[in-house]
Amino acid sequence: MKAELKEHIDKNLPFLNHKKLLIAISGGIDSVVLTRLMKKLNFDISLAHCNFTLRGKESNKDEQFVIGLGEKMQVPTYTIKFETEKYANEKGLSTQMAARELRYNWFDNICKEQQIDYLITAHHKDDVLETFLINLTRGTGLDGLTSIPEINGNIVRPLLPFTQNEILVYAAKNKLQWREDKSNSSIKYVRNKIRHKVIPILKELNPSLLETFYQTLNNLKASQQIVKDRIQNVNDKVSTVHKTETHFDILKLKKLSDPKIYLYELLKNYGFTEWDDVTNLLDAQSGKQVFSKTHRLVKDRECLILSKISVKPKIPFTEIHKGTTQISVPINLTFETIDIPFDNKNHQKKIMEELVLNSPQAITIDADKITFPLTLRKWQKGDFFYPIGLQGKKKVSKFFKDEKMSILEKENVWLLCSNNDIIWVIGQRLDERFKVTESTCSILKVTL
Structure with a gap:
């Protein structure tokens, strides 16, 4: 089995070579055999064991067994205790789902803290068949029927080509010790019921069940x-x-x-x-x-x-006081006041031409036509303004419709206002009433 596993890894999982690996180990036969094989193949491994405190003293004995195994093999070993039932009740999860969530979150943390490249689990061929049948009974698409992937992000399952019987033979031949989880023999759980009741009948009907299943x-x-x-x-x-x-x-x-x-x-x-x-x-x-x-x-x-879905907090409005140069909440805006010199009309005209802006990203407005504090808010039903370049006023909702803006685009629009008057539909259009003219003495430049 050792040679077969090495051949499989070299051919299909070569990226595991020379990487740091974390083996999820329960203490049961599958994960013990996986640990022994990966150690014999000289992989850089560490062990991670979760004590879910669901079986009292037995759970503690599993933990001590794994710690002892790690010491014997001289590999780093991480253990943790979880109050699984309490967590399940708080989150409204089944015990099995709670245990899954707890362990994978913890595995992720270890990988990040210890700079480990891949998490290795001991799933094998029989697990794939069991998962297939579980998903089949629950109703699923092709994703559920194609079952357990060999590679899923940083999670790798190198024992998938091997059967439970091959693992048992290897363990017996090498006189390995492991922990038996008595709950695995109980038909309380769906997986165990399928393992102990359904699959034996299917194997009676077809002794080559695993082979034909894998063809399917x-x-x-x-x-x-x-x-x-x-x-x-x-x-x-x-x-x-x-x-x-x-x-x-x-x-x-x-x-x-x-x-x-x-x-x-x-x-x-x-x-x-x-x-x-x-x-x-x-x-x-x-x-x-x-x-x-x-x-x-x-x-x-x-x-x-x-x-x-945005998780940003809802902000009804923001006040912008005179002298403010920048805000970052709820959106990023910068403000710059520019005084226009009157020493030379041609010079003034040239400066005005260079400064006047009206684009989705930046505007210039007549600073003398606004009243501080300015208000930044979301648009409301009934809002209207005087879009620059158009005749007369228009409802903001009608403006959005004419611009063919989607519902979500409308939701993300902010208005810059002076008193109750809209200065700028930000990212869209300036209001005619606040534009810069030849008589403007001071300009406020606003940039999104």
């Missing part, structure tokens, strides 16, 4: 790649990126053979779960939204807009 799995992975290629092709046709937003063309989505499935494939990495609600956005009124924990999807006229 490889076929599924090939199909999955075809799907990925197709989704990428569709994504290129139906979506466009606008700064921090992605716009999906509704008309093009509706022309697809099954819009719901395509939406699932296009958006599954953004945490959405209510796929009927996502699909219903195609025919919803503008402004209708669906949220995940990290993103939101908004119907806006002829498109769906995907954006990351």
Whole structure:
């Protein structure tokens, strides 16, 4: 098994060579065999063991066993105790999910602190079959059926080509010691029920179950790649990126053979779960939204807009006092006052031509026409201003519509105001009433 593992790593996981590796070790046979093999192959390893305090003295004995193993092998060993049940109750998680969250967060911290390159886990062929069956019973797409990836970010599972039986034979041949977790024999958990009740029956029906399962799995992975290629092709046709937003063309989505499935494939990495609600956005009124924990999807006229949920605190308004040169909250603005000399009319005219600005990023205004403190606020229903270059006043909402701004773009707009009058729809348009004229004596330059 040692030679086979080395061959597998050299061929498929060569990036592990000469790297620092952290092995997640429970003390059970799988992780003990993995540790022994990686040590024998002269990898630079450390061990990390979580005591979830779920089995009383037995959990403590597991921890002591791992510490002893680390000392015997002369490798750095990290251990930690978790109040798993308390954490699960506080977070509203199952015990298993709480334990998973706790351990992987801790593993990440160790890797960062100790500058470790990869986390190594002892998953093997039988684990892949169990996970496949669990996901099959719960209902899943191809991602769930293709099960446990060998490489997932910095997590690597080099024992996936090996069966549980091969691991048992290696452990017996080398007279290894390990800890037996009695809870593994209990059918209280879904995985154990499948392991002890379902898989033995399947193996009776097909003694070569693992081999035929892996043939099926490889076929599924090939199909999955075809799907990925197709989704990428569709994504290129139906979506466009606008700064921090992605716009999906509704008309093009509706022309697809099954819009719901395509939406699932296009958006599954953004945490959405209510796929009927996502699909219903195609025919919803503008402004209708669906949220995940990290993103939101908004119907806006002829498109769906995907954006990351902002965690910035909501600031109703900010006052800008005379003499302020810069602010950074809620947006970055700089202020510069420039006095116009009157010693020479031609000189004055030239200076004015160079200074006058009216762009999305910077404006110049007549400083004598404003009253401090200025106010920076979000736009409100009923707001109006006099857009420079146009005749008369216009509602801000109508201006946004004419500029074909999306719902999310409107939400991110700030107004710079003097008293209740809008000076600048920031990033968009200056107000005619505050522009610089030939009679201007002092200019305030504002830059976004």
